[in-house]
Amino acid sequence: MDCESRLFKPLVPAPAGCECSNSDCKVRTASAWRKNPEGGWLCNACGIFFKTRGFHRPLSVIMMNRTAKRRDTELAKGNLTSKVRRKIRRKTKIKKKTSVEMPKSSPLELEEPQTYNDEPLPWEQKEYLKCGLYSIDLKLNDHEKSLKGKDKVKTSELFPLPIQYGQFLITDQRNFCLPWDIMTAHKQGLLQRGFKMIKTNIFVDRKRKQDDEPIVCNCKPCDEGEIGCAEECYNRVMFYECSPKHCPCGEQCSNQRFQKKESVKKVEVFKTKNRGFGLRTLVKIKEDQLILEYRGEVISKCTARKRMETKYLHRKSVYFLEYDKGEVVDGAVCGTLARFINHSCAPNCHIEKWRAPNGEHFIGVFASYDIKPGTELTYDYNFTTFGGAQEQKCFCGTPKCRGWIGVKHRSTSINAREN
Numbered sequence: 001m002d003c004e005s006r007l008f009k010p011l012v013p014a015p016a017g018c019e020c021s022n023s024d025c026k027v028r029t030a031s032a033w034r035k036n037p038e039g040g041w042l043c044n045a046c047g048i049f050f051k052t053r054g055f056h057r058p059l060s061v062i063m064m065n066r067t068a069k070r071r072d073t074e075l076a077k078g079n080l081t082s083k084v085r086r087k088i089r090r091k092t093k094i095k096k097k098t099s100v101e102m103p104k105s106s107p108l109e110l111e112e113p114q115t116y117n118d119e120p121l122p123w124e125q126k127e128y129l130k131c132g133l134y135s136i137d138l139k140l141n142d143h144e145k146s147l148k149g150k151d152k153v154k155t156s157e158l159f160p161l162p163i164q165y166g167q168f169l170i171t172d173q174r175n176f177c178l179p180w181d182i183m184t185a186h187k188q189g190l191l192q193r194g195f196k197m198i199k200t201n202i203f204v205d206r207k208r209k210q211d212d213e214p215i216v217c218n219c220k221p222c223d224e225g226e227i228g229c230a231e232e233c234y235n236r237v238m239f240y241e242c243s244p245k246h247c248p249c250g251e252q253c254s255n256q257r258f259q260k261k262e263s264v265k266k267v268e269v270f271k272t273k274n275r276g277f278g279l280r281t282l283v284k285i286k287e288d289q290l291i292l293e294y295r296g297e298v299i300s301k302c303t304a305r306k307r308m309e310t311k312y313l314h315r316k317s318v319y320f321l322e323y324d325k326g327e328v329v330d331g332a333v334c335g336t337l338a339r340f341i342n343h344s345c346a347p348n349c350h351i352e353k354w355r356a357p358n359g360e361h362f363i364g365v366f367a368s369y370d371i372k373p374g375t376e377l378t379y380d381y382n383f384t385t386f387g388g389a390q391e392q393k394c395f396c397g398t399p400k401c402r403g404w405i406g407v408k409h410r411s412t413s414i415n416a417r418e419n
């Protein structure tokens with residue numbers, strides 16, 4: 001039976017031409033006719049009502065049903081405007097809330113008088129979930145908990161977990177394990193409070209220089225496969241990096257190591273016995289190879305002194321490196337892994353300062369000779385560290401150890417450099 005034929009089910013007259021024996025209804029046609037216990041005829045609606053409740057369908061319910069039926073018919077025919085539809089919906093909502101009147105006197109004598117109230121009938125009652133979809137706990141009320149034997153609520157009646165793996169995840173117990181990337185960063189000492197890796201220097205007290213007049217080398221454009229700007233490049237000899245825009249060797253220029261970030265990638269931070277963290281190489285490094293750029297905040301010596309007297313006052317480690325006249329790079333808060341390189345009186349690395357095409361500088365850690373994998377990288381701080389730091393005892397452990405690192409030997413080393 002399709003939907004429409006169900007809605008407009010043909011009405012049939014009452015048997016023997018009588019009417020519905022419910023005095024409030026008295027319809028003469030209905031979709032079906034039912035017998036009451038006394039042998040009279042009830043229309044389909046009154047018959048069902050009487051059978052389920054034990055008393056006759058009261059007038060209020062009859063009127064409500066008729067209005068609803070008329071509305072359904074009109075809706076099905078599409079005769080109602082949306083405004084009227086809304087009005088009907090609002091009215092029926094209000095009506096539904098009102099309780100059904102009890103008949104003052106039942107025409108039938110019932111064996112057990114029944115009371116009728118607003119309580120929904122068993123088939124009208126809603127069933128609620130007893131546990132959440134993701135929960136394995138069955139939530140029972142006191143009555144359900146007290147049930148025993150056959151009546152006991154079965155946990156197998158619960159909804160299955162949304163994903164099969166869910167049960168395993170909830171019940172399985174494993175040791176806690178940090179994700180690989182966090183663990184690596186932790187091992188490298190990068191999770192230290194307040195340290196951040198940066199790709200270029202940060203200029204705190206002034207603006208970064210922009211496009212200073214480029215210094216172009218005298219190299220000639222080379223053939224394909226050849227290396228441009230090698231040993232004899234004027235810029236290379238002067239510790240100037242070539243400008244990618246202006247170098248005659250173009251793409252083949254080999255004098256742009258800082259700009260092309262040609263540093264050693266496989267280095268590792270490790271904990272030393274008595275010098276805090278240190279840095280070691282995991283691969284072989286060739287003599288004169290750029291290992292890492294030393295980056296950080298470029299600050300004036302005045303700012304550096306202030307920081308030493310305030311926020312670094314109780315810090316054991318100092319991360320200052322001379323940048324230019326009157327300026328230092330501070331690698332304490334941000335920088336590269338180069339800030340973990342310790343001092344040695346017999347180092348395997350040294351610091352070189354190269355001029356960038358925009359007029360700024362690149363400070364780099366270079367290999368002084370071939371370095372084997374697994375070796376700790378070190379350079380001599382006295383050559384370039386800023387003198388605001390306090391003298392510290394040296395634990396480099398080499399036969400050439402001078403005993404101290406920091407300001408004490410700074411003047412002598414600068415003199416040595418100038419000579």
Ligand SMILES: C[S@@+](CC[C@H](N)C(=O)[O-])C[C@H]1O[C@@H](n2cnc3c(N)ncnc32)[C@H](O)[C@@H]1O
Pocket residue numbers: 274275276277278316317318319339340341342343344392393394395396405
């Ligand atoms: C640029 S940091 C080097 C990394 C530092 N070890 C760390 O744990 O972060 C410089 C500091 O390391 C320590 N240090 C470096 N070389 C040292 C050495 N040879 N002897 C003693 N302490 C050293 C000093 O405390 C120094 O101020």
